[in-house]
Amino acid sequence: MRLIMKFGGSSVDSASELRQVSELVKSHSQKNQIIVVVSALRGVTDSLLASCEKAEGGDKASAKKYVQDLSDKHINLVRSATTDKKSLNSVEKKIRTLIKDLEKLLLGVSYLGETTARSRDQILSYGERLSVQVLHSVLKDQKIKSVCLTGAEAGILTDSNFGEATPLMNVTKHQVTEILVPYLDKGVVPIVTGFIAGNQDHVVTTLGRGGSDYTATILASSVDADEVWFWTDVDGLMTADPRLIGEAKTILDISFREAMEMTIFGAKAMHPRALEPAMHAKIPVRIRNTFNPSNKGTLVQLSQSVKPVDIVKAVVLVKDVAVINLVGTGMVGKPGTIARIFDVLAKGGINVLMISQTVSEANVSLAIKRQDLDNAINSLETALLGSGSILEISGENDVSVIAVVGAGMKGTRGVAARVFQCVSEAKVNVRIIAQGSSELNISFVVKEKEAKRAVRAIHGEFLAH
């Protein structure tokens, strides 16, 4: 089999974890061709972003301290995980060189007092550039033949939309096949940086947060892999958040579209488009636990391969949500009102999670992220109040969204009735409801303090068996 294994930051964070990873690579590489994709160490991308912001303020001292800490963190990790002296020396040298480059970049930012999306991508790329070196030396220690490549070196070409670049899949497929397949044929394991790639001018780009998963599926579809495995620190996608619902179970089998619904709703921090390349190339994705490798995890595949067992696959609680209500009889029969509302929100960079409007048109409700609420209300008031069509704009920040996900709901009568019946029996009041015509997902808004009760009730009704 040809496999892509992606290890998240939580899987490469300590010596014991790294050894576990190298064991996994070793045991699977005997019978398979493997490409490894690795994220930055846990927390490093966030810290790079923070140091970037500090440097923008002209803070040279903390930039210097930061790169020193980052250097220590990686070098200590390599020392604790590698035994071979010679390879230790060479990897330490590589890490120091990278750190020096990073320091220059951060100091450059502090002198300029500004960053652009382009320079930020350049700085953020160091998280993965450093982590591949660490993993490379550990694999070398285990006598696994491997080679380090950045996403761009592996052949991933993107447009120049820095911070959220889109891969050019045809060029990427052509290049990745030419570059990586010869390694695979020689039994060498390519270790590729997740998250980062490059544009046609060889400038570093990034694929957006959670982009390492995306890197893995891009590579998978490029080399016609048989499966993609996301190694993480949980057993897979769960029927509900286990911290909320004790009896929540791992989902064994789920379709791409169901999994996408769940990831969009935050069930796992994954790039929203990460599953796309795998879905188009019909390559199954497995989400597995690095520390519980005997568990097969969750298999994400094409819907026709998924056995229709459960009507509902999962209940997802989306926290930190707020609702905006817009009221005004002036909206009735007036085309363009909704367009203006969304235009204002889009200009403010505010993403809308959920929309509901009744036929009377006198009331529109929107769910957004809670952190955006004050800005959203302010922008809407400035732009729309006094225009005559909207009389009142109000916000609620004590709400949550509950999403009930499952392809089996499509065409099954009475699912919504069962959902709301059990929610009402749990004495939870439903504020706003939305269901798309795909019938893959019923979402509704409830008061935050009642949300757990509602999730428990639905899980008990559909998934506790």
Add this chain to the structure above:
Amino acid sequence: MRIILAGLGVVGKSLVRLLHERSDELFKEYSIRPRIVAISDLSGSAIDTRGLDLKRVLDVKEKSGSISGYNKEVASLDTNELIEKTEAEVFVDATPTNVRDGEPGMTYLKHAMKFHKNVISVNKGPLALALPALTELAELNHIKLRFSGTVGGGTPMLEFGKRCLEGDHIVSIRGILNGTTNFMLTQMEEQGLSFDNALNLAKKKGYAEAEPSLDVDGIDAAAKLVIMANLVMGKKVTMKNVEVQGIRRVTPHDFVKAAKKGSTIRLIASVSDKLVVKPTEISIHDPLAVSGVLNAVTFTSKFAGDLTVVGAGAGGYETASAILRDMLDINESLVVAARN
């Protein structure tokens, strides 16, 4: 319109001659003044930002075998440098076909697109190896990639399939895409020549190269098939996806056997589900049963049925005329852009 030309072989020279001879006519009929501002060949290059003197280009090339003697005072640049430093709207790749890695054409095409030049290629190599990728790069850089001359020489086979059948659905394509092998097969059929004798005759007539593998092993036909499948049928395929068998094992006796069944043998390239190039028995009444160096392609479309295009498949002037068609097409879009 300013043009950079890479490659001054048979096709490149024909293009220069064509633009030189027809410049008044092109201006009168199409309001276009194509100016070749730079040319490179194996040994060097020539530049004139106001347009090279095409007569002199041909003379210099004729006398010294190279273009590098054109302007002696200016240092010769390589093709990539020409692309970077010369202002031009169109880059024409007329370098020799290489289906192993597509070089040097592959690098030139990518480079030209990166520097936002429209690209015309008559070099099949890069296209056959990476057409889906090159198309994507053209879209990324908002330029046009045209390659009419790669299939059928001057016969507009690609345009016929792509434009004349727009709105219909093309189910399959079958064709004779290599004139040299068709000439050889015709000789074997009509004169009873062996493969070797037919090949020698083709060499003598100038149809076959000294190294004939590209033709007789079906590689040239396969490359053209890939280009058609991509452009006309929207398939994302490359050389790797083609099953290829050449004509080395065909004997005059095979033709005798086939004739008894009212059939003949031609090197047929076809694409429906699979891409295949191999010697195939076809009825002598099949419109593809053409003789000599001709090319022929049958498009089977869902609604318009079978349509066959027949014409000369190669030749310097023929291919140069296809480049000119591509230039006019690109010029149209430049005019639209300039007027908006």
